[in-house]
């Protein structure tokens with residue numbers, strides 16, 4: 001668990017907007033100094049100035065493409081050069097990918113997996129040993145409500161969030177007796193630029209959503225309680241339980257209505273398999 005917020009350092013990836021920028025604001029409000037990592041340097045510089053004025057926060061900005069396979073090594077080396085101990089790591093940088101198979105390029109799939117999955121895991125394994133040595137520290141890995149089931153038309157993204165959830169829960173169990181905590185944050189639809197960038201511009205306006213402020217407040221409270229995962233919002237939490245009572249076939253078929261593209265290749269034109277019964281016990 002973290003020793004103290006005050007005068008300790010947090011590393012936040014994806015800190016230039018949305019949930020990451022909100023983590024920066026709330027942690028600065030609690031007295032933490034920040035290492036902010038993302039690609040948009042100007043956005044982070046604006047945020048750093050604001051937080052410094054308001055809270056006296058020291059901010060170090062790292063402009064970096066975290067989808068680069070070498071990125072987490074370079075980021076960790078930069079932290080070593082700063083000679084600070086990371087008390088809290090927020091692995092938040094992530095992107096979505098929503099659409100039909102024909103409009104999804106393998107390059108985009110690889111980019112998403114590099115960022116959402118490989119960099120997150122790599123950075124976690126670089127930062128954790130120091131925390132275990134000091135016997136305090138915390139990691140929040142941002143996953144999603146989508147982690148609890150497969151989601152049609154966002155297959156890669158949803159599967160990447162399942163990785164993050166399982167990865168974090170397993171580490172939580174490994175390290176909890178050694179003073180350190182790892183938690184997966186699984187937000188539902190949150191008011192950020194995420195869906196516009198993921199390929200469904202305007203989608204957010206037509207759906208219920210929560211604010212990043214609420215998501216981050218709930219996340220920090222859950223981390224303080226040393227929970228292994230948190231789903232902010234009781235309705236979202238109930239939905240994650242509901243899928244446990246459905247067959248896997250029903251759950252994945254239900255998911256189709258969320259992101260079914262307006263102009264879709266008709267299913268009748270798709271090749272029908274002789275046995276289209278899904279998979280289950282023989």
Ligand SMILES: NC(=O)c1ccc[n+]([C@@H]2O[C@H](COP(=O)([O-])OP(=O)(O)OC[C@H]3O[C@@H](n4cnc5c(N)ncnc54)[C@H](OP(=O)(O)O)[C@@H]3O)[C@@H](O)[C@H]2O)c1
Pocket residue numbers: 013014015016017018019020037038039040041064065066067068092093094095096115142143144145186187188189190191192193194195197
């Ligand atoms: N919004 C939702 O409804 C929702 C729901 C569940 C989970 N999430 C998760 O929440 C996390 C934050 O997303 P958000 O909703 O806050 O969306 P957002 O406002 O688009 O934030 C995404 C952040 O990730 C950074 N990022 C993206 N690609 C990057 C790259 N290649 N290298 C470095 N940084 C990169 C972005 O910074 P730059 O563009 O400056 O690099 C930005 O700071 C994501 O992991 C997402 O999967 C969001």
